[in-house]
Amino acid sequence: MTPPNQQSPDPTGAEADDLAAVLALRELADRLEDAAVERAMRAGWSWTQVAEALGISRQAVHKKHHRRLELAGIELRRRNA
Amino acid sequence: MPDRLDDDALDPTLKQVIINAIDEAIDRGASSVEAEHLLLAISAGRDVAGRTLAEFGLDHDGVDAALRGERERSLRAAGIEPVADERLAATRKSRPIWGTTVREALRRADFTAHRGRARAERERLAVADALVGVLRADLGTVPRALAYAGVDRAALITRLEEL
Numbered sequence: 021m022t023p024p025n026q027q028s029p030d031p032t033g034a035e036a037d038d039l040a041a042v043l044a045l046r047e048l049a050d051r052l053e054d055a056a057v058e059r060a061m062r063a064g065w066s067w068t069q070v071a072e073a074l075g076i077s078r079q080a081v082h083k084k085h086h087r088r089l090e091l092a093g094i095e096l097r098r099r100n101a
Numbered sequence: 102m103p104d105r106l107d108d109d110a111l112d113p114t115l116k117q118v119i120i121n122a123i124d125e126a127i128d129r130g131a132s133s134v135e136a137e138h139l140l141l142a143i144s145a146g147r148d149v150a151g152r153t154l155a156e157f158g159l160d161h162d163g164v165d166a167a168l169r170g171e172r173e174r175s176l177r178a179a180g181i182e183p184v185a186d187e188r189l190a191a192t193r194k195s196r197p198i199w200g201t202t203v204r205e206a207l208r209r210a211d212f213t214a215h216r217g218r219a220r221a222e223r224e225r226l227a228v229a230d231a232l233v234g235v236l237r238a239d240l241g242t243v244p245r246a247l248a249y250a251g252v253d254r255a256a257l258i259t260r261l262e263e264l
Contacts, residue, residue, distance in 0.1 A: 028239035029239075031240050031241070031244040031245045031248055032249065036240060036245065037174075037175065040171070040174075040178065040242070041176065041179035042179075043242070044175035044176045044179070045176065047131070047172075048181070048184060048189075051130045051189045051191070052184065052189060054189075054191035054192075054193070055188060055189050055191040058192060087194075088191075088193070088194055089192065091192055091194075091195065
């Protein structure tokens with residue numbers, strides 16, 4: 021029998037709450053980014069415009085989302101893309 | 102891919118549960134397959150592991166509610182109200198990556214726990230062994246979710262180890 025380690029900090033204590041909030045915020049930000057980029061591209065935004073709004077390079081946003089949005093069947097804007 | 106999946110001798114039932122965990126991750130818009138997705142997949146099964154979870158109030162709906170509750174509490178700890186699922190709807194990657202917590206869960210699992218038993222019996226209990234690996238994490242999403250849901254994690258582990 022292996023009971024949970026009694027020396028471990030409380031998983032719902034104040035410190036654990038702060039760390040869990042970081043994880044939850046990262047997960048939320050990732051999901052919100054996927055949804056927001058997809059919504060903008062469906063509305064006809066270019067990669068350059070999405071990148072500018074996110075404050076990152078066009079290459080970075082393209083690399084991260086291009087394949088996913090192609091799978092979604094979104095007609096991607098080529099001009100200024 | 103978790104190291105256990107490289108194992109040709111891996112019990113086919115457990116392999117299927119691990120594959121189902123990928124679908125659980127995709128359904129939740131997760132970019133990686135984590136221990137909580139393995140827990141969800143195990144809770145959906147009708148084998149002894151799934152039945153034992155259900156006895157502790159953790160059928161698939163119960164696990165899902167516990168995990169949602171944990172995320173909501175964690176976001177509120179940072180002053181953030183939960184965002185409606187509709188605003189988060191997006192096309193997902195077809196294949197999320199393997200996360201650290203699912204690797205750790207399979208590493209913690211003791212698949213030799215029933216080595217004295219017949220092969221069929223060992224295979225029957227392989228999912229329960231993996232579940233013990235998930236439950237042995239003392240910190241993180243799963244222990245928080247179970248604590249908030251009022252589940253006695255130590256008692257659940259003991260019960261599974263007695264199988």
